[in-house]
Amino acid sequence: MNKTKNCEFCSQIFEVKSSKKVEQRFCNDDCRNGYHTYFRRYTKMLIDTGEIDFPTIKKQVDKVFLNFNN
DSSP: OOOEEEOTTTOOEEEOOTTOSSOOOSSSHHHHHHHHHHHHHHHHHHHHTTSSOHHHHHHHHHHHHHHHHO
């Protein structure tokens, strides 16, 4: 039986490709690219409005990924 899930960008139900090493989150490349575009724009908006600064983002990302990789 094939696994299905909802796309994290458009919410469309799609069939998960089992050959992928990483769990599939999006129904296609356009949705994956759209998700990352919105994510970058939102982050830029937070920086531009002064709600967060890049050094804080970098520190938090480094903290999470350094702990994740160890």
